[in-house]
Amino acid sequence: MMARFLPILAVAAALVLPLATSNTYFHHLLVLWMLYSLLALSLNIIVGYIGELSFGHAAFFGIGAYTAAILGMNFGFPGFPGLLMAGIVAGAFGFVIGYVALRIEGPQFVILTLGFGSIIFTTTNYWVDLTRGPMGISNIAPLGVGAGFELSSALDYYYLSLLLVVAFAYACHALMLSRTGRAFIAVRENAQLAASLGVDVFRTKLLAFVVATAVAGVAGAIFAHYLTVITPEVMSLNYMVAILIMVIVGGRGTIAGPILGALIYVGLLELLRATGALRMVIFAALLTVSVIFLPGGLVSLWRRFADRSTVRTARQAQVEAGE
Amino acid sequence: MEMELVLLTQQIMNGLVNGMTYVLIATGLTLVFGVLHIINFAHGEFYMLGAFFTFFAAKLLGLDYISAGIVATLGVAVLGILANRFFFWPLRKEHEFTVLLSSLGLALLLTNGGELIFGADPKYVASPFADGIVPLGPVIVTQQRMLIFAVGALVLVLLYLFIQKTRMGKMMRATAQNPEGAALTGVDIRRVYTVTFMVACGLAALAGALVGPTAMIFPTVGTWAVLKGFIVVVLGGLGSIPGALIGGLILGVVEALAGGYISMGFAQAIGFSIIIVVLLWRPNGLFGAARRA
Amino acid sequence: MTILSVNTLTKKFGGLTAVSDVDFEVQPGEILGIIGPNGAGKTTLFNMLAGSMQPTSGTVHLKGQNITGMRADRIARLGVARTFQITSLFPALSAHDNVRAATYRTKKTGWMASIFRTATYRAEEADVDRDAMAALHFCDLAGHADDNAESLSYGDQRRLEIAIALAAKPALLLLDEPAAGMNPEEGQRLVNMIRKIRDNGTSVLLVEHHMRVVMGVCDRVVVLDHGEKIAEGTPAAVVDNPDVIRVYLGREAVSA
Numbered sequence: 001m002m003a004r005f006l007p008i009l010a011v012a013a014a015l016v017l018p019l020a021t022s023n024t025y026f027h028h029l030l031v032l033w034m035l036y037s038l039l040a041l042s043l044n045i046i047v048g049y050i051g052e053l054s055f056g057h058a059a060f061f062g063i064g065a066y067t068a069a070i071l072g073m074n075f076g077f078p079g080f081p082g083l084l085m086a087g088i089v090a091g092a093f094g095f096v097i098g099y100v101a102l103r104i105e106g107p108q109f110v111i112l113t114l115g116f117g118s119i120i121f122t123t124t125n126y127w128v129d130l131t132r133g134p135m136g137i138s139n140i141a142p143l144g145v146g147a148g149f150e151l152s153s154a155l156d157y158y159y160l161s162l163l164l165v166v167a168f169a170y171a172c173h174a175l176m177l178s179r180t181g182r183a184f185i186a187v188r189e190n191a192q193l194a195a196s197l198g199v200d201v202f203r204t205k206l207l208a209f210v211v212a213t214a215v216a217g218v219a220g221a222i223f224a225h226y227l228t229v230i231t232p233e234v235m236s237l238n239y240m241v242a243i244l245i246m247v248i249v250g251g252r253g254t255i256a257g258p259i260l261g262a263l264i265y266v267g268l269l270e271l272l273r274a275t276g277a278l279r280m281v282i283f284a285a286l287l288t289v290s291v292i293f294l295p296g297g298l299v300s301l302w303r304r305f306a307d308r309s310t311v312r313t314a315r316q317a318q319v320e321a322g323e
Numbered sequence: 324m325e326m327e328l329v330l331l332t333q334q335i336m337n338g339l340v341n342g343m344t345y346v347l348i349a350t351g352l353t354l355v356f357g358v359l360h361i362i363n364f365a366h367g368e369f370y371m372l373g374a375f376f377t378f379f380a381a382k383l384l385g386l387d388y389i390s391a392g393i394v395a396t397l398g399v400a401v402l403g404i405l406a407n408r409f410f411f412w413p414l415r416k417e418h419e420f421t422v423l424l425s426s427l428g429l430a431l432l433l434t435n436g437g438e439l440i441f442g443a444d445p446k447y448v449a450s451p452f453a454d455g456i457v458p459l460g461p462v463i464v465t466q467q468r469m470l471i472f473a474v475g476a477l478v479l480v481l482l483y484l485f486i487q488k489t490r491m492g493k494m495m496r497a498t499a500q501n502p503e504g505a506a507l508t509g510v511d512i513r514r515v516y517t518v519t520f521m522v523a524c525g526l527a528a529l530a531g532a533l534v535g536p537t538a539m540i541f542p543t544v545g546t547w548a549v550l551k552g553f554i555v556v557v558l559g560g561l562g563s564i565p566g567a568l569i570g571g572l573i574l575g576v577v578e579a580l581a582g583g584y585i586s587m588g589f590a591q592a593i594g595f596s597i598i599i600v601v602l603l604w605r606p607n608g609l610f611g612a613a614r615r616a
Numbered sequence: 617m618t619i620l621s622v623n624t625l626t627k628k629f630g631g632l633t634a635v636s637d638v639d640f641e642v643q644p645g646e647i648l649g650i651i652g653p654n655g656a657g658k659t660t661l662f663n664m665l666a667g668s669m670q671p672t673s674g675t676v677h678l679k680g681q682n683i684t685g686m687r688a689d690r691i692a693r694l695g696v697a698r699t700f701q702i703t704s705l706f707p708a709l710s711a712h713d714n715v716r717a718a719t720y721r722t723k724k725t726g727w728m729a730s731i732f733r734t735a736t737y738r739a740e741e742a743d744v745d746r747d748a749m750a751a752l753h754f755c756d757l758a759g760h761a762d763d764n765a766e767s768l769s770y771g772d773q774r775r776l777e778i779a780i781a782l783a784a785k786p787a788l789l790l791l792d793e794p795a796a797g798m799n800p801e802e803g804q805r806l807v808n809m810i811r812k813i814r815d816n817g818t819s820v821l822l823v824e825h826h827m828r829v830v831m832g833v834c835d836r837v838v839v840l841d842h843g844e845k846i847a848e849g850t851p852a853a854v855v856d857n858p859d860v861i862r863v864y865l866g867r868e869a870v871s872a
């Protein structure tokens with residue numbers, strides 16, 4: 001029963017959360033949380049559902065951000081169609097890179113995606129004519145429809161990204177209850193057996209990769225419009241690692257996990273701000289401790305708790321397995 | 324000799340020496356992967372620590388460069404034992420993602436801890452060989468670079484003998500092939516873990532001690548090192564030591580040529596471009612065996 | 617129409633010929649046994665039929681269609697299901713989810729349909745659940761539907777593998793030593809199960825070491841030794857074949 005209403009309660013809470021304060025910095029953090037949630041949910045498709053570890057995901061976030069920025073700057077492309085284009089361009093890159101990289105699996109795949117990410121990062125840094133290099137692109141127009149309506153405040157961006165997070169989370173939930181989703185999980189659990197049941201392993205992985213990268217691109221585009229400035233920094237190794245941390249510390253292969261992971265990431269770095277230079281050290285220590293003691297991520301705590309406090313019926317087990 | 328040709332020879336020479344650095348970094352990385360099937364993202368940090376320990380051993384203990392380097396190598400080898408004890412051994416039964424992330428956490432811890440303790444400003448390891456020049460025909464090489472090359476070659480030979488001839492080496496090879504089987508036949512897996520990390524971290528530190536005098540050192544240099552290490556290891560084949568040797572030298576030379584003739588900025592990207600091409604052609608690298616099913 | 621027809625099928629690993637010029641056919645509703653000593657090439661033959669290995673030469677036809685060298689998933693989609701000699705499941709999933717995943721081949725709706733919860737989607741998901749439960753029932757595993765596959769006993773795991781293969785509703789089922797490691801009682805249950813599979817209209821190709829199982833269930837038997845087919849016929853005829861006794865049954869009789 002709980003499992004049914006929890007998502008609705010969570011959405012309701014997320015809707016009223018920003019009303020708690022008019023502090024714009026708090027609103028800013030909420031926007032980051034939602035955008036990172038979207039990004040982490042998209043990486044979760046690769047890491048959690050098809051079970052490959054991609055270190056290139058920040059590059060697609062960056063590609064989306066730069067697509068939106070460049071289209072706006074050079075062609076006066078309006079915001080919302082720009083989001084769509086960002087998704088398409090990032091997804092197209094995802095298709096090409098996935099087509100090459102997904103032939104390889106395991107550790108080699110990890111390093112190959114790291115390589116692709118690194119090449120995209122370097123290119124962005126040095127192709128000054130297109131990207132303006134390390135200085136980045138600034139004065140990106142806010143998202144809008146025509147001239148009349150523009151997203152101007154952090155709150156606007158929060159609700160937009162919340163909408164996308166809810167929609168994508170629902171899509172992931174539906175995925176896990178579909179034939180396609182069963183194929184994803186089958187590929188993750190035992191690729192050889194999946195193939196013997198008719199699943200085209202490569203195509204399944206490629207589908208997952210393209211969807212994940214396209215969504216990352218959309219998140220990047222909103223990020224660019226929101227901050228109005230974008231630099232190659234968003235594709236750096238730090239970001240690659242950060243997204244991965246959100247997914248795994250939160251709980252890979254679940255929907256709540258990456259969202260929780262993004263919250264922890266944004267919240268913890270903020271809480272630790274007061275500790276100054278020690279901040280990153282404490283952060284790294286907490287990360288490591290949580291990985292070592294909670295390999296299933298934070299959401300596994302909930303599952304442990306639920307297991308102990310209720311006698312699970314067969315139906316519940318099925319519902320949980322589906323999610 | 325013609326000017327062009329001298330330049331080319333000089334660049335190849337520089338490339339080989341840089342390549343030897345990569346070989347030293349990559350050997351430990353490939354050892355840990357080959358024996359324990361762990362991708363250690365913190366490997367570069369031990370390289371960084373090797374360089375900094377050499378710097379501080381010389382400065383604070385007043386040791387000469389060689390003694391400082393040895394102290395640093397041994398010190399980091401001990402840290403390797405601790406790292407294994409707290410970050411890798413407890414996770415030996417966990418999913419590979421968990422282990423990888425644990426190593427990533429360790430890397431972040433060491434980089435940021437290093438920044439806090441050592442300071443973010445670059446340092447310079449002094450070495451009596453840094454400015455001495457060895458003329459080799461028309462090209463020149465510094466004594467320090469000759470030292471890197473010689474020690475690198477020596478270390479590889481010693482490592483080869485260690486793995487092939489000693490009892491510990493045999494246990495490591497048995498573990499590499501089949502950890503459960505090895506444990507059943509009486510191999511002390513815990514000791515294999517300890518020794519593998521000790522040797523791998525010691526090798527990384529040695530590389531740091533040797534390369535320290537040829538460039539500035541700073542706490543974030545470990546990221547650079549581990550990326551180079553990954554490229555080499557994947558190029559040569561994960562887990563293969565001859566692969567690390569050939570891969571490292573190839574990477575060094577290609578980068579030197581590319582840096583000389585194209586642009587320094589793209590050097591990192593070039594390394595990755597090579598492995599993408601190589602992996603498409605040979606998914607397990609130049610010397611890699613097929614992945615265990 | 618002949619379900620499966622194998623012609624001069626050969627597989628070489630470097631200098632070793634694991635399967636050499638093997639021919640045979642499987643008729644509709646038939647249970648064909650493949651026996652032979654360890655290393656005879658049975659699993660290699662299976663791998664070629666199921667597309668997980670490329671033949672060196674020769675052809676395989678499924679219901680008249682040439683499937684030689686096709687990828688495993690394409691052959692599976694044409695109606696061939698298999699089990700593996702070494703237990704192969706989705707270990708972290710429940711038995712029910714293992715079998716649900718196996719209904720992939722016979723269903724069509726995708727992600728979009730599930731997002732919009734279309735009528736076709738809902739009807740098909742109900743089918744998936746029903747097919748999955750039916751396959752579990754068939755293999756006596758209904759009571760374990762919610763248990764994780766890895767927590768099942770060995771015998772249950774082997775039957776779950778068959779349930780997975782059956783949930784794909786194959787026209788031809790390849791079983792690689794399904795009785796390995798089973799006790800006689802479990803073996804007998806398996807024999808009954810294989811018969812029932814055939815009676816439901818699926819042809820079966822069975823690799824097996826347990827003579828009791830082979831004798832009890834196969835209509836015909838092909839005997840392999842060192843990759844070559846040395847005999848073919850009814851179980852009774854094959855047992856009396858002197859070549860077979862020499863290479864296989866003699867040894868087996870000693871060890872059994």
Ligand SMILES: Nc1ncnc2c1ncn2[C@@H]1O[C@H](COP(=O)(O)OP(=O)(O)OP(=O)(O)O)[C@@H](O)[C@H]1O
Pocket residue numbers: 629632634652653654655656657658659660661701
């Ligand atoms: N991938 C491979 N590479 C090289 N040789 C192989 C490979 N697979 C099988 N072989 C060899 O081919 C021969 C036939 O092996 P296969 O597994 O097909 O025998 P089998 O009849 O299934 O034996 P068993 O009864 O032990 O299962 C053996 O000599 C085996 O060593």
Ligand SMILES: [Mg+2]
Pocket residue numbers: 658659660701
């Ligand atoms: Mg076999």
